[in-house]
Amino acid sequence: MANLIHTRILGMGSFGPDRVVDNQELSKTVDTSDEWIRARTGIKERRFASKDQSTSDLSCMAAKIALEDANVLPDQIDLVVVATITPDMPFPSTACLLQHKLGLGKVACFDLEAACSGFLYALDVADAMLSSGRYRKALVIGAEKMSSIMDWQDRTTCVLFGDGAGAAVLSKEGEGIELLGFYCGADGSNPSWLCQPAGGSAQPATPESISDRKHFLKMNGREIFKSAVRVMESSCRKLLDDHKISIDEIDHIIPHQANMRIVESLSQRLKVPLDKFYCNLDRFGNTSAASIPLALDEAIRSKNVQRGQLGLLVAFGAGLTWSSTLIRF
Numbered sequence: 644m645a646n647l648i649h650t651r652i653l654g655m656g657s658f659g660p661d662r663v664v665d666n667q668e669l670s671k672t673v674d675t676s677d678e679w680i681r682a683r684t685g686i687k688e689r690r691f692a693s694k695d696q697s698t699s700d701l702s703c704m705a706a707k708i709a710l711e712d713a714n715v716l717p718d719q720i721d722l723v724v725v726a727t728i729t730p731d732m733p734f735p736s737t738a739c740l741l742q743h744k745l746g747l748g749k750v751a752c753f754d755l756e757a758a759c760s761g762f763l764y765a766l767d768v769a770d771a772m773l774s775s776g777r778y779r780k781a782l783v784i785g786a787e788k789m790s791s792i793m794d795w796q797d798r799t800t801c802v803l804f805g806d807g808a809g810a811a812v813l814s815k816e817g818e819g820i821e822l823l824g825f826y827c828g829a830d831g832s833n834p835s836w837l838c839q840p841a842g843g844s845a846q847p848a849t850p851e852s853i854s855d856r857k858h859f860l861k862m863n864g865r866e867i868f869k870s871a872v873r874v875m876e877s878s879c880r881k882l883l884d885d886h887k888i889s890i891d892e893i894d895h896i897i898p899h900q901a902n903m904r905i906v907e908s909l910s911q912r913l914k915v916p917l918d919k920f921y922c923n924l925d926r927f928g929n930t931s932a933a934s935i936p937l938a939l940d941e942a943i944r945s946k947n948v949q950r951g952q953l954g955l956l957v958a959f960g961a962g963l964t965w966s967s968t969l970i971r972f
């Protein structure tokens with residue numbers, strides 16, 4: 644039987660690295676312009692981690708703020724899930740590296756890979772684990788160092804992404820944002836539309852794979868754009884139908900922060916005014932799994948959200964994967 648006590652977000656934290664790179668600066672090294680990037684994506688600047696900052700370091704910064712915000716001590720955490728496509732290394736997991744850096748107990752730690760939908764997938768998984776009764780307090784993180792897999796010779800992708808991390812402390816005990824419902828889906832029929840082709844078991848690293856630039860992110864932007872708009876709409880509708888809630892009852896939508904034109908299309912398709920969407924992609928670019936927790940944390944801190952209001956989080960990403968989460972602030 645389903646556990647009727649909703650999991651809550653007791654506290655959140657996010658972290659953007661210090662180095663801010665605006666479009667103008669990018670256009671000095673890449674054949675692009677501030678005008679093109681703004682018009683086609685809405686992005687004005689993004690943040691990049693330093694050479695010695697890895698995804699676990701970004702996670703650590705966000706997690707410390709989230710723990711403090713939740714008023715939870717590190718030794719109370721008994722589950723860590725890190726959603727990322729840019730782990731510090733293929734293994735051990737970034738979650739294990741983070742456990743050590745944060746001084747957590749010898750608790751369950753693992754990474755989850757669902758690309759830009761990763762944080763919402765991780766909320767679903769952590770909720771199920773907390774609902775089992777075997778875990779009490781989970782640290783769920785979306786973190787990326789996208790700059791580590793970006794191809795600076797490919798102007799169609801390198802202008803889009805940024806680095807960052809967002810963290811949430813989840814529990815069934817205590818006050819916080821209620822997680823009311825989840826939906827996750829995927830379609831693996833077109834993996835090449837958005838992928839990092841080499842470095843895995845299909846194409847292990849070789850001198851050729853490196854010279855062919857196959858360790859960088861590759862994307863078919865147009866196909867991803869079309870799919871994104873379609874699956875984000877259907878994933879919102881599916882979750883709302885499951886919970887018998889009308890879209891008009893939703894006060895805030897926090898979408899994956901990939902492209903302002905995708906958000907505008909979603910707003911038109913759902914017939915929801917754009918001012919109900921929280922967006923910060925102009926300042927962060929697309930931070931993949933970090934995008935939703937970075938935006939959610941900012942939205943909460945902006946004080947525009949009020950207790951009792953309903954929120955809808957919606958993401959899509961490589962896989963393709965998609966996910967939506969219904970919350971009550």
Ligand code: UT7
Binds near residue numbers: 680871959
């Ligand atoms: O988290 C999920 C990840 N990804 C996404 O959500 C991305 C989804 N896709 C997109 O956001 C858009 O497809 C892009 C922003 C990537 C591209 O926008 P677009 O309107 O689909 O542009 P396009 O690919 O059709 O390219 C239009 C033109 C091309 O020139 P020609 O062939 O018309 O002469 C490109 O070569 O723009 C050119 N172009 C650029 N020009 C200046 C592509 N990238 C750039 C650039 N600067 N950075």
